[in-house]
Amino acid sequence: MTFPYSQENTDSRDRLESLVHRLTDTDLALSTDYGWTVGALLAHLAFWDHRMLVILQRWKESGPDESPIDAMAVNDALKVICQALEPRTAAELSLFAAKQIDAELDTLTPDFVKQIEEHIEATGTQFRMNRGLHRNGHLDDIEALLSK
Numbered sequence: 001m002t003f004p005y006s007q008e009n010t011d012s013r014d015r016l017e018s019l020v021h022r023l024t025d026t027d028l029a030l031s032t033d034y035g036w037t038v039g040a041l042l043a044h045l046a047f048w049d050h051r052m053l054v055i056l057q058r059w060k061e062s063g064p065d066e067s068p069i070d071a072m073a074v075n076d077a078l079k080v081i082c083q084a085l086e087p088r089t090a091a092e093l094s095l096f097a098a099k100q101i102d103a104e105l106d107t108l109t110p111d112f113v114k115q116i117e118e119h120i121e122a123t124g125t126q127f128r129m130n131r132g133l134h135r136n137g138h139l140d141d142i143e144a145l146l147s148k
Contacts, residue, residue, distance in 0.1 A: 002106075003105070003106075003108070003110075003113060003129070004130075005105070005129045005130035005131075005132070006102075006105070006106055008130050008131075008132035008133075009098075009101075009102045009105065009130065009131045009132055010102065011132060012098075012131060012132030012135040012136050012139070013095075013098045013099065013102055013131075013135070015135070015136070015139055016045070016094060016095060016098055016135055016139060017095055017098075019139060019142065019143070020042070020091045020092070020094065020095055023038065023091060025087065025088070027146060028042075028087035028088065028090075028091065029087065030145050030146070032141055032145055035079070036079065036082070036083075037083060037087065038087070038142050038145065038146075039082075039083075039085065039086075039087025039088075039090045039091065040079065040082035040083045040085070040087075040090065041082075041138050041141065041142060042087075042090045042091045042093070042094040043078075043081075043082035043085050043090035043093060043094065044075070044078060044079075044082050044138070045094045045097070045098070045134070045135055045138055046090065046093035046094040046096070046097040046098075047078060047082070047097075048134060049094070049097035049098050049100070049101045049131060049135075050097040050100070050101070051069075052101050052127065052128070052131065053097065053100050053101040053104055055067050055127060056101070056104055056105070056127075057104065059116065060112070063115075064115065064116055064119035064125070066123050066125050067125055067126075067127065068125075069126060071126060098131065098135065101131055102131065105129055105131075113129070116129070
């Protein structure tokens with residue numbers, strides 16, 4: 001089924017794939033002014049896409065729950081792990097996770113999407129079916145860094 005977010009997910013995943021395939025090892029080691037290397041940002045994207053996949057699979061099995069998370073604390077804790085990963089591996093993980101979550105989202109029925117949307121609205125649960133919103137922000141940062 002095609003949903004409003006499906007094309008944005010595809011576009012951001014294609015953009016990610018294009019970027020990853022042209023990044024050099026030097027590019028992957030570049031650091032943003034907020035202290036994340038390009039490789040670490042790609043690992044960060046992989047984590048958040050994979051988290052969404054795990055939650056979605058659980059929800060398909062047993063129904064939506066709140067799945068609380070303190071995103072700022074997770075990002076702060078995750079930073080050191082993302083920085084420690086081999087950058088090329090992080091880049092490949094970002095592509096793998098993006099493909100996995102986008103494919104899973106495209107299997108949803110309209111009724112289940114409505115159930116998720118109502119759950120998100122009622123509980124404030126952090127879950128974005130439009131993965132492009134997160135990916136594109138970081139891809140913008142990476143491309144800006146590469147153009148310096």
